[in-house]
Amino acid sequence: MTRLPWKTPQEVRNRVLELAVxxxxxxxxxxxxxxxxxxxxxxxxxxxxxxxxxxxxxxxxxxxxxxxxxxxxxxxxxxxxxxMEMIGSGSWIGFGRRHMDAGEEVIPNRYWPFLVLNIKEARAIGEGIEFRGVRFLTYGEIPHDHSVRDRIRAANKLPDRDREASKPVQNPVSPIKNGGRRGRKKVADWDAYYLAFKTKIAADGFPDELNDVGWNKQADVERWVTDLLEREGYSAANSTVRGHVVAFLERARSEIQN
The missing domain is CATH 1.20.58 (Methane Monooxygenase Hydroxylase; Chain G, domain 1)
Incomplete structure (x- = not known):
């Protein structure tokens, strides 16, 4: 099994401190x-x-x-x-144990607004809940075929009752798109790719000329996004990828500055 690049809460904070401007x-x-x-x-x-x-x-x-x-x-x-905002948005994925006899579990993103993280003691505490031995991963550093990805997806999947309540009301008389064709592959989820991009910059920083070759300019981000698309079975024009990458960079800079 591939060794995962775990980070302590203090290591995560040190990385965020380096990113913040x-x-x-x-x-x-x-x-x-x-x-x-x-x-x-x-x-x-x-x-x-x-x-x-x-x-x-x-x-x-x-x-x-x-x-x-x-x-x-x-x-x-x-x-x-x-x-805490980056952890809550999934840029860093937390793991912890509820008690000494419990196994380590993924801490769902939706829990973090209700938890207080004690960095020195590696504990996340909320009302009626506590995780100890807290540590973190970034999604972008997890091998594509590693089983922990399935655990993360399962933990962040809303329970059925909550998922139904969160669904937007659909227009009952909406027209059929794409000429009524069925089975067409859906378009890429760019919001999900933006979250993946945030995990990448959490691990490697913004693409900058001072970085190692391969992550020091916008074109490197475009190639990285194109690779993600291909691995997920999607495709997009170069101009489409470039437009989203520009938006990703601007959005991430704005979030880190605020």
Whole structure:
């Protein structure tokens, strides 16, 4: 059996921290912002200590470091929110055990808005439910024929009663499409491919000239999407793939910035 690239909650957070960028300047990463603020805070603290850490100077010191502490706190909270949003959307897939005698199970995406993740203890806790030994995979790194894919799909499948309730109301007098032909293969689910793309960038980052060859430009994403289509038995014109890839990139950048 192929060894899977498991990630601890802390490893996932570290990866999200590397991906997140400033809202005001997409060229600046949140990691840089936090590191610079922590460096400045350490310098100010050292200066205060060298000056004797006098009570008379403490008020001025606190005024100087207050914005730095707030920036660090706000940035870390934003990364934590982004991490939970990515987990909830399926960019990272969580696994855990409910109790010591239980086997490891997939934590469905729909559970995460109701769970609090303790990163250090690798625990996900909600009302009346708790998972321990939590760890994660990205869908894009799971081999296509690995059985864990079936477990993920099964866990994220809504129970029958919920699935029926979530179905949109259909127009009872809708015309038959495609000239009434039956058995025609449905079009690709681009929303599903976008989620797959998010798992890819969660693992490998955005295509960038600094990345390894094969994932450093838009054309690489287009080839990756085309490969997915072919493996699923679909096909699309190059212009169609390009249009969706452009939309994927813009949408992902926007989500990571917010």
């Amino acid at each position: 400033s809202r005001t300047d997409p060229e600046v990463s949140v990691k840089e912002i936090v590191e610079n603020a922590e460096r400045n805070l350490a310098n100010e603290t050292q200066v205060f200590a060298l000056c004797g850490a006098k009570d008379a100077d403490r008020t001025q010191f606190e005024e100087i470091v207050k914005p730095l502490r707030r920036l660090i706190s706000d940035s870390n909270l934003a990364v934590d929110r982004l991490m």
